[in-house]
Amino acid sequence: MNDPVLETRDLSIRFGGLVAVDKVSLTVQRSEILGIIGPNGAGKSTLLNLISGIYQATEGDVLLEGQSIAGQPAHRIVKKGIARTFQSSRLFNDLTVLDNVIIGMHTRTDTGVLEALLMPGRAKRKLEAAAEKAGALLNAISKDLYARRGTLAGALPQADRRRLEIARALASEPKLIMLDEPSSGMDDRDTDALMEDVRRITQERAGISFLIIEHDMRLVSSLPDRVVVIDYGRKIADGQFADIRRMPDVQEAYLGQKV
Numbered sequence: 001m002n003d004p005v006l007e008t009r010d011l012s013i014r015f016g017g018l019v020a021v022d023k024v025s026l027t028v029q030r031s032e033i034l035g036i037i038g039p040n041g042a043g044k045s046t047l048l049n050l051i052s053g054i055y056q057a058t059e060g061d062v063l064l065e066g067q068s069i070a071g072q073p074a075h076r077i078v079k080k081g082i083a084r085t086f087q088s089s090r091l092f093n094d095l096t097v098l099d100n101v102i103i104g105m106h107t108r109t110d111t112g113v114l115e116a117l118l119m120p121g122r123a124k125r126k127l128e129a130a131a132e133k134a135g136a137l138l139n140a141i142s143k144d145l146y147a148r149r150g151t152l153a154g155a156l157p158q159a160d161r162r163r164l165e166i167a168r169a170l171a172s173e174p175k176l177i178m179l180d181e182p183s184s185g186m187d188d189r190d191t192d193a194l195m196e197d198v199r200r201i202t203q204e205r206a207g208i209s210f211l212i213i214e215h216d217m218r219l220v221s222s223l224p225d226r227v228v229v230i231d232y233g234r235k236i237a238d239g240q241f242a243d244i245r246r247m248p249d250v251q252e253a254y255l256g257q258k259v
């Protein structure tokens with residue numbers, strides 16, 4: 001299988017004297033779940049910020065389905081098909097669960113302020129259609145979240161907030177979805193449910209790929225098809241978890257942090 005949806009080539013960024021990401025080349029194949037691991041401060045989140053257009057690379061390239069997207073603004077990259085979640089929640093706490101998903105769909109809806117003012121009927125119909133679509137999406141991800149679609153996002157427990165963030169990212173109909181430490185703060189039961197969600201999404205949405213930064217080795221050892229290890233901004237390993245965990249460089253990077 002060689003059908004990369006995402007490719008980074010020698011991707012680097014420097015903050016003053018610190019090279020936070022150093023010539024990282026990696027691929028994510030279509031329908032693949034790629035795990036990214038590495039010690040704290042290794043450059044994993046920075047790598048995601050480079051791919052999603054939040055940071056601009058000092059050198060290197062990012063390709064989505066073979067086309068360079070480097071240098072493009074974050075909103076355009078979402079529109080082209082890369083969605084993500086963040087380590088810290090970006091939900092709108094004062095909006096309902098359903099409204100948060102509708103907001104995630106905004107790249108796929110085209111109702112503007114002018115249209116809403118000049119053609120309120122048409123804008124209303126579009127919004128109703130968006131609400132219906134968001135409801136169906138939510139229902140497919142979690143019947144329980146769907147049942148609570150009118151609840152304020154701020155009132156949800158942590159695991160459901162994470163789930164809602166994934167639903168919101170999916171609402172942009174991405175080809176690739178990047179999750180930054182999705183299981184942080186979760187217990188084993190919630191982490192199992194999260195893994196189940198990801199597996200189900202890959203089965204139900206043909207061709208979707210995941211890039212997942214994680215520290216939880218229980219998840220890393222069972223969910224990703226392949227794992228990339230980052231240390232001091234560099235890629236030091238790329239392969240099956242069972243193989244890379246035995247590599248001396250990886251063991252050394254994790255000295256004191258059991259792999």
Ligand SMILES: Nc1ncnc2c1ncn2[C@@H]1O[C@H](COP(=O)(O)OP(=O)(O)OP(=O)(O)O)[C@@H](O)[C@H]1O
Nearest residue numbers: 015018020038039040041042043044045046047087
């Ligand atoms: N905007 C920035 N300005 C300066 N330095 C930064 C910036 N963003 C990240 N860094 C530095 O880059 C390095 C990599 O940070 P990053 O957050 O990507 O690591 P990480 O692997 O995601 O860590 P963690 O697992 O703890 O989340 C760190 O030394 C961090 O302090």
